[in-house]
Amino acid sequence: MNIPKPSEADKDYFRSIVPEDPRVEVKPMFGNVAAFVNGNMFMGLFGPDVGVRLDENGRDELTAVEGTSPFGPDDRPMREYVTLPEAWRDDPKTTAEWTDRALDHVASMPPKEPKKK
Numbered sequence: 879m880n881i882p883k884p885s886e887a888d889k890d891y892f893r894s895i896v897p898e899d900p901r902v903e904v905k906p907m908f909g910n911v912a913a914f915v916n917g918n919m920f921m922g923l924f925g926p927d928v929g930v931r932l933d934e935n936g937r938d939e940l941t942a943v944e945g946t947s948p949f950g951p952d953d954r955p956m957r958e959y960v961t962l963p964e965a966w967r968d969d970p971k972t973t974a975e976w977t978d979r980a981l982d983h984v985a986s987m988p989p990k991e992p993k994k995k
Contacts, residue, residue: 880951881908881909881910881924881925881951882924882925882926883909883910883925884909884910884911884923884924884925884926885926888923888925888926889911889923891928891967892911892913892921892923892928893911895921895928895970895973895974895977896913896921896977897913897974897977897978897981899915899981901915901916901985902914902915902981903915907919907922910922910923910924910925911923913981915981915984915985916984916985916987916988916989916990917989917990917991917992918931918984918987918989918990919931919984920980920981920983920984920985921977921980921981922949922950922956922959924949924950924951924961926964927947927949927961927962928961928962929949929950929956929959929960929961929962930949930959930960930962930976930977930979930980931956931958931959931980931983931984932958932959932960932976932979932980932983933983936979936980936983937958937960940960940962940976941960943963944963945963945964945965945966946960946961946962946963947960947961948960948961949961962976
């Protein structure tokens with residue numbers, strides 16, 4: 879699987895749209911960056927693409943917007959994630975609505991158990 883590398887500008891943009899919340903942790907992941915709450919990923923960067931994890935209704939609503947696409951590798955997209963439209967990079971209010979929705983959705987899930995060493 880070929881994993882695209884984001885530019886530093888992509889990483890900076892990603893960090894700028896992560897909701898400010900003390901529960902959120904941003905970590906590197908496979909050369910990209912991801913945001914987690916309670917150990918569960920709710921946002922990710924895959925090359926220049928930002929994906930958010932949503933419930934089924936949220937995914938249906940977001941995929942109806944022009945410019946969205948499945949998130950992740952073409953041959954194995956992440957099934958609960960949707961890529962935000964690139965045009966929203968100039969629309970921080972709309973972007974924040976969706977990143978906040980992703981945070982709220984994933985924060986409602988049980989915390990992920992740490993891997994045993």
